[in-house]
Amino acid sequence: MGVVTVIIAALALAWNVIFNGLFDRLLARLNIVHNAWVRVVHALLFEGGLVALGVPLIAWWLNVSLWQAFVLDIGVLLFFLPYTYVYHWVYDVVRERVVMRRVCEA
Secondary structure (H helix, E strand, O other), rough: OHHHHHHHHHHHHHHHHHHHHHHHHHHHHHHOOOHHHHHHHHHHHHHHHHHHHHHHHHHHOOOOOHHHHHHHHHHHHHHHHHHHHHHHHHHHHHHHHHHHHHHHHH
């Protein structure tokens, strides 16, 4: 299970870069501002994509059904869904402050 955890952590890192890049481009293209609902949608889509990528890997590695792998992943999902929301909210707030400080200094 330790190897699967390391692989899923690497998968999550790669998915984070890919998903956030695409999501931010979509928001910019549609001129949508970050608000609570956008963050909820972001967290749900991000975790949903991670589940879609991770559950088949878990099922294959542990030689269990997709349902069993999903049930194994539920605990992780229930922790990381709110974590994803809070993490990206904090990131948005800090990033906005850093950008505004640079604009004010310029």
